[in-house]
Amino acid sequence: MRTARRLSVVLVLACFGSALPLQANPLKVGISGSAPFVIKEGNTTSGISLEIWRHVAEDNNLSYELIQQPSPKAGIEAVDDGEIDVLVGPISITPRRLAMPGVDFTQPYYLGKAGVVLPIRPPSILSRVQVFFGWAVISSVLVLITVLLVVGSLIWLAERNRNSDQFPRDWLPGISSGMWFALVTLTTVGYGDKAPITRTGRGITGAWMVISLIAVSSLTASLASAFTLFLSGATETAISAPEQLNGRRVSVVEGTSGMELAQRGDMRIVGAATLKSAIQLLVDQQADALIFDRPAIRYHLKNNPDLPLRLAPFTLSEETYGFVIKPDSPLRTPMDVSILKLQRQGKVEAIANRLLD
Template sequence: MTFLRRLLLPLLLLPLPALSQTVSVGVIDAPPFAIRDRTGVHTGLAVDLFRLVAERAEIDFEMTAVADDPVAALADHDIVLPVEADRALEAAADLTHPVYTATLGYASKVGSGPLAVVRGLMTLEFLRIIASVAVLLLVVGAVVWLIERRRNTEMFREDARRGLGDGFWWAGVTLTTIGYGDKAPVTVAGRAVAMLWMLTGLAVSASLTAAVVTLAGGGGGSPDLPEALSDRSVVVIEGSAAQAFLDGRGVVSETAPDAETALRLVETGGVDVAVGAAPILQWQRDRAGHDLRVRTTKWDPVLVTMAVAEGDALRERLDRALLDVLTSEAGQELVRRYLPDEEG
């Protein structure tokens, strides 16, 4: 009996496992992933997903608002959320599976009126479109001219300079379906090429119309970064993944402390574009009622995750529960609630 008492006494004196205690969760304010209302209650996509995870993993927790530095917050808390995964943070802490994968987006003013249309068309993207269409018209016009120049000299003159101009003009009016009728092929081969061009021109014309409407509508060109920002002033959130992405590609930008400040700069004309994680920009725009357009790109996935101390066994427990929650109907419903379909 004395032997058993000596064996069990040290075990009884050991501290209880950390997972049986209340876990301290530090929450960084980052709407729509973490939102704190006036009463101090935390909500948001990452916060509500964590609540489901904690319920599934049988973890008791308490939440506390913390500053934006997740490494510093881990000194006083077991878990910090939401954080953007990057190499530096991974070196200082362990990160769970992402709760959401976002991509970069950019916010700009919604154009309206003739001046906005002109500005939308005065872009490198519009010049590329015009140049591509001109080359296509020249090729098609040259083919028709080569076929028609001997038997249809009245409409397609034999002189190369004038004849190529005739072919170019015919290809253009045929593409746009205007069809003045001043020029038309008369040979069998020329009419076959004309029929093929008319059918192909339907697709070309539709694509051209869509591209021009997008540019004239104030979209300002392709949503691909960083080309879309080459001739614009840019603001990013300080310390964000967007700042690292643009700095690495030579785009000069100024910084703002948060998304709301960045969007306000765009709306007041201080800068042309605000760049950041697309869901954050969209949420802030809708919340504040900014008259801005947020375009989602396919660039630089932003992994929104949770951080724990290095080597903490809590991470594996969180990961297992998180995978179950993210694939459940409740988890998918949370994503749809906070992040409806993003604009393209």
């Protein structure tokens, strides 16, 4: 009888032991990413991703050991090879990564955006003067010269026979006189040295007076814009939209989603191993821009205010971050449930705001 009871206890313990294998052996949890998602300070590791993971592990009574990974790409490969059980960090869920047969992602725990860092360089005399040779100013001047030529020619044709003293019969001095008259009329200076006397000439002049009001406003707007750029030190070639990155030298951290964005955008990729080295490439003028996670950029610039860099006013794409696991991992469902609970309780937003603001 006692032997039978002992056998029953052994069977029950064996059953429970096989049901909770992950608690018996600590999980191998890889970590990879930059601050504020993964922050290393001495022997301690924290950050948005780490804090969310710790809440998930605590919610499911999971024991684990943290294993640093050199890059997100290396961490994903480690999950694929079975070297680690979970990869924690700002790992973007991309179509290319989802297509990998050996890895899977949990429910997204954070919605981020891909940002762009641009250099702040003091303007040179040449860059200030170049704004006057921009297409907006040049096109306005070309249009103005063309209109003056047309109006001057029409005035000359109308006046050359009856008013040859002011508009000579020869075409070169005659058209020159007509353009001078059109310019004086445009600027409303009114020298009075030349004036049409024919009905046709006066009709053309009257129409030109009305049209010149529009011409002056257009030219004034172009010149005002050029003078504003000149005084502010800005340049017309500054990157202000995503499409202006095409063909530019763009610094990216190798193995991140920023590299995929740069490849799709036909940019000239300048690779770096870490965010710090990628930023140094930008500071050293070896790159024109840097693509990386916008929250990480904000955090880095906040903690390094002396860097001559600024965050671009636009984003390239929205990205969802998830933890990487094996496709057949029993952790998938309990981790998804815990992540959704944290999001609905507002804890994910609270963690992010505490580190980013």
